[in-house]
Amino acid sequence: MTTKPRKALLTTLLLLLTCALALTGVVLRQQSYDVHEERVSVPAAGHELPGVLATPTGRGAGPFPLVVLVHGDGEIDATHDGFYRPYWEAFARAGYASLSLDKPADWLGQTMDDRARETADAIAWAARTRPDVDPARIGLWGASQAGWVLPKVVARAPAPGVRFVIAVGVAVNWDRQGEYNLRAELRAAGADADRTAAALRTRESTLALLRRGGSYEEYRASPGADRELTPERWSFITRNHTADATGDLRAMRAVGDVPVLLISGADDLNVDGAETEAVYRDLLRPGTLTVRRYPGATHSLLRTPVERSSWRLALTAVFAPRALFPPGLLDDQQRFLEGLPG
Template sequence: MRKAWIVTLAAIVLVAAALTGVVLWQNSYDLREQRVTVPADGRLLEGVLATPAHGSGPFPLVVFVHGDGEVDATHDGFYRPYWEAFARAGYASLSLDKPADWLSRSMDDRARETTDTLVWARTRPGIDGNRIGLWGASQAGWVLPKVVARTPAPGVAFVIAVGTAVNWHRQGEYHLRSELRAEGAGPDRVAAALRAREATLALLRRGATYEEYRATADADPDLGAERWTFIGLNHTADASADLRAMPPVPVLLLSGADDLNVDGAETEAVYRELLAPGTLTVHRYPGAGHALVRTPVERSSWRLPLTALFAPRALFPPGLLADQRTFLEERKRGDGARSIPGR
């Protein structure tokens, strides 16, 4: 009995050691990271500067602009596969912790924060100040065009836009309809939800207080006062004017075919209409959702954390990291954009 117990314990130890080795191996990345402090929009923000594993630069740089929510510089490690792909293309990546008071910030505030980050990055000896571009996801779609349109020479060298929308209200309605459709909602429920949405928009348009909102029959009990303030600051966001004002820089637009949050087809159509001819490259990934994570993984309560832990690079659909690496390598060579309707 004692011998069997010892054998079992030894087997458990070996399995645990093997799993630990897999986690360490899968979460080791071919790059160097350093913590940095960046003065941005009147505050000091902590962040991470990731550079290629070899060489001293100066490296071209990708500055990350977060989507919605409370996000640290690494996005809980989610960004590291991107940083590694970019490092292998010869690029550094810079990402900052989102300010603790992010719910009090407008899209203009976030644009100023990003612009100040660009100014800081150009002071770094290991960074090529003439080749700095932006990577932004989701809500960053209302930030990226502002920064590109307003940044003086040498300006922004390129943009990678991931799951971005154009108009806040249209995006909200699309999201609502997508969720209702996924839940199998009938016509009456859809109509009621759209009426409730219009009533909320009417409150926002007249600047109603949070207390007024909570007094309505359709108020979301999970929506807090700070979130209401954030929505009030930003619900009129529309990227059209800033997209139209952008200089002709290469733009890579990425979206998932299973995105329930953003209508990728609409974003592509608007980008094609408003951006300078020949500047847009488009990839749309089947089997991927809003975060450009593979749909079966993203929508599974157990597959998502396990994949993130044991195989983080496998979170993404085939080609996603390689397509971005190719885009960046083309920028180094000075190649033009390619417009690809879909994949």
């Protein structure tokens, strides 16, 4: 190789190395959060669950008010694969610590009551064992399926009780949520009237099977059965398909003035945010509910064009994770916490 090609190759390699180092620096900065994370182990509902306690940096040793996170559906670890860290940072800027646990391995065997006991045990553990947590200022953040857990915990918590709730993309009634989700996805797919009617008939036959306690084998033999649905998932559905938050929301009202921030995305295909808002306004104490609905946001409260593009989602999660969320989402939660009493 002559001198000129060798120099050109070396220059190219140097430029590539410089770009790689610059990109690495960007990723490291974007993935750095202004919280201190401590790995913990929490006895909850018969399990010893690993988790993370994230506390504010630069604010001393506390005690800090605490946000206990309640997951949505699925197998989720304490960080939700890093998805929760921007939330923890926003909470920390308001002076709050965050506690999040891994879901138990047998989560498909749980009911919503089991999940409420698990959450209550996590609150009790933090209040009893952590000197860096203020036991009089503990509240809840929960997403999606957590909508059937949060009101239960608030209604049953012993004094001093749950002091606030942030509810993200939550429904009220399991069956109505399922029908809304089905219709929304059919509309998004451009389904015609015949296809929609057929899908709704299949749904009704599945509901009838659930109501009479039908087996997984019966479900598999039914027309239109989802071949990917496992026996464990069917069992989970049979335990929980009657979930309805109405009674627990009424019980919440009796507890006292618990501030609630209700959050939804305008492009949510899973949950009817307008219905949830109407029920919450009707059942909660006047003056306790704050509602935020974000245009261009999905059920996960991610920006719609980002979530619906796999490559954009992956790149944003790595290079700009805070930009996954619609404008104002993290700031609004920070301000809500800053405005709470105490």
